[in-house]
Amino acid sequence: MGRGGAGFPTYLKWEAVNKEKADKKYIVCNGSEGEPNVFKDGFILENYPEKLIQGIEIALETIGNSSAYIYLKKDYYKKFKKLLEKLIGNLPITLFEKTGGYIAGEETAVLESIEGRRPEPRIKPPFPTESGLWGYPTLINNIETFYSVAKIADNEYKNTRFYSIGGDVKNKGVYELSENLTIKEILEKTHNYPLFDFFVQKGGGASGEILLSNELDQMVKGVGAIIIFNKAKTDLFVLMETWADFFMKGNCDKCVPCREGLFRIAEMIKKKEIDEKVMEEIFFVLEKTSFCALGRGAVVPFRSLINKLMS
């Protein structure tokens, strides 16, 4: 299972790229980590960079005639450039600094960015495995996915994954724990289970779903991120406004539901006048008709918060 957030089976991507016939192929390691309050890829870069490079090397060996890019968000690029270059040595791996905002982390927008265009998602199909970077078959995986590949190769993999834990907690940070733990268990294990009345956002600081404290007997899935909010101290409108602003700033403004729908959502939130019928209509088109996953996913936090905490 890939660790980028979509949970797509990694082996299928590898197989697909491998079976394509082409004179060259590309591997892209996506380190664009753009959601607020998620920093597990940064944690891997900081602590296990050699495992990451090892994972990419395995991909280079598996996929014939290939070369790789590591696509990094700006601060990661600055911070880890030297270190990574040293580890890369003579391997055909190029570091690339992310251009653009949140959308520039969407896998086909990553390709546009590397090719030197404004990062915007591409029409799929064709999928990158078939026609990716400069039209060649391309494998795109997240940093954590390559890390796990290396662990599996070394027989060290123990069904763990990384969790960013943030928000109103004592022990903020990134933890490597079993992927089968529930959110409640993770919070307890890391001594972060709050004593106050709280709610949780799981799977990303913008597009993650809101869960109440009695809904934590489930696993995280998606992006490994848990954010705790103190109910008494959180202004729900302010919270939603930060999401809305984040999405509006981070999207590419290409398709109608995402560009205009998010603008209208932000408008209602800023005025603190939520017309639930209109909101649902916009959610519907965002979810069902957006060009890419950004628009589809943007519905999740708003809808779950409004349904669970406001009505």
Place this chain on the structure above:
Amino acid sequence: MNKNKIQIIIDGKKIECEKGKTILEVAIENGIEIPALCYHSDLKVNASCRMCLVEIKGIKGMQTSCSTKAEHKMDVVTNSLEIRKARKTNLELIFAQHREECNDCICKFNCNLLKLAKSYKVDIAKFFDRKTNYSVHKFGPALVFDSSKCIDCRNCVEVCKKQGVGFLEIKEKDGFFQVVPSKDKNKDCVYCGQCAVHCPVGAFEAVGEFEDIERCFEEKDKLLIFQFAPAIRTSIGEEFGLPYGSIVTEQLVAGIKKLGAHKVFDVSVGADFTTVEEANELMEKIENKATPCFSSCCPSWVKFIEFYYPEFIPHLATTRSPQVIMGGLIKTFWAEKENIDPKKIIVVSIMPCTAKKYEIQKKELEVDGLKPVDYVLTTRELAYLFKKWKIDLKNIKPEKQDNPLGIPSGAGVIYGATGGVMESALRTACAKTQKSGRLKIEFKDVRGSDGVKTALIKINNKEIKVAVVNGLGNAKKVLEELKKNPKLYDAVEVMACPGGCVGGGGQPVPVDAKIRQKRAQALYQIDSKKEIRLAHENPVVKEVYKDFFVSKKIIHKICHTKYSRKKREVEIPKD
């Protein structure tokens, strides 16, 4: 079944179609209506308006039919409660960014947005217009871009890039990626107006469209002379519900007369003069080994050279465009003949073109201190005037053009299609130099809608290499080739717009390759029925050269111009 054919079902109807087409293309070919705003068959698929949604059996959710390829046995539904619901909300969101300017909009009589609003019972004022304060940009005396009407489909940006100009860009401003004119002083608009005919919502229009179009009628104590371009006669009928490619020359004359014109002449006659002069220039350049010789009647192409490729200026023919030669002749030859003070004459051209509005205000074209043409109205603007005054071209008694500047040769008529200028010049050049044998009239190698058509033609026992270029994007490629190999071609015709003037920026919308083809075919049909098909054999051309063009000086005054390297003309936006 043919290997390249597949069968799909749309709304229960079995359809056989070619492999590789999208669902939307198949639907359009089969008369099945799917609303689509950002789709244009000339351009790449955007899939951004999210209106052309369909459901496909076996696939979850809705798909955009413009970006989904039809596959064998696919079962497609184009209309369901779910689809209607999604389209309705997306339409409301589109209206929320589009400032309505319906009364003065290029889409006034044919607005896709309003049509859809009715059919989906959309509350067009559900949200306040997000773009109320967005800027209006003026591109020289030719075009206006009202960005408060823009729905961000970006067709204009793409077509501008396709034209090799790239003046329109996407930039982040106030938190949104928006369409803006470039601030780069090395980029400028060439006024071709392809943005206007590819915009689905009328955010682009010609300058003055439609608020200024009656100014020519307000001139007191003046004699109003109208002249209409070759490409109008086979396009304006569309505005009155006639089939694409309907020939309405005489209805057009009758309509213009009803508006109050004193005389109605034909720019195609001007084209006959252009042909004679351009053929001379071509022969001269071949003689002097100074080829290639470029055509010069398309003002966007001329501006493109003057701004982007000034090193090629010596290769542009100095011959003026048909409307300008005609205007000059009206205010000299004709005025003299009719004993009218040329200062009292107002010449109005009806053109398929937005760049012609720019052309007429060039100082260097003045004849005895007068502008040869005083006003240019586009095909759309004339149609608007007709509709306003309840003149219906469908039901009007035809009238003939006025003499002597109203009767063109067939060569003058085909000027409206890509290849027409070249063919006319070749006809004349061959006829003037050929001493015996059957004369070639039709040069089919230079017809049609290919980007670059080339041919080897024998003139005066010399083989000359000709190229006909359709669209500025292709012209750019040819110029780059010529930089490397200056002897690649001897004669080059360039029309900025796809298909030539039939696809011009001032023509009726919608337009696409099929429509342009029908408009062009009708022009060739007119030509094929003409008795006189050579420009220099037109009696009025003969008369003028014999009695009026008595010196090189006067020919130069009426028929030739000069060019200069241009700096950016469109004001650079401040913010």
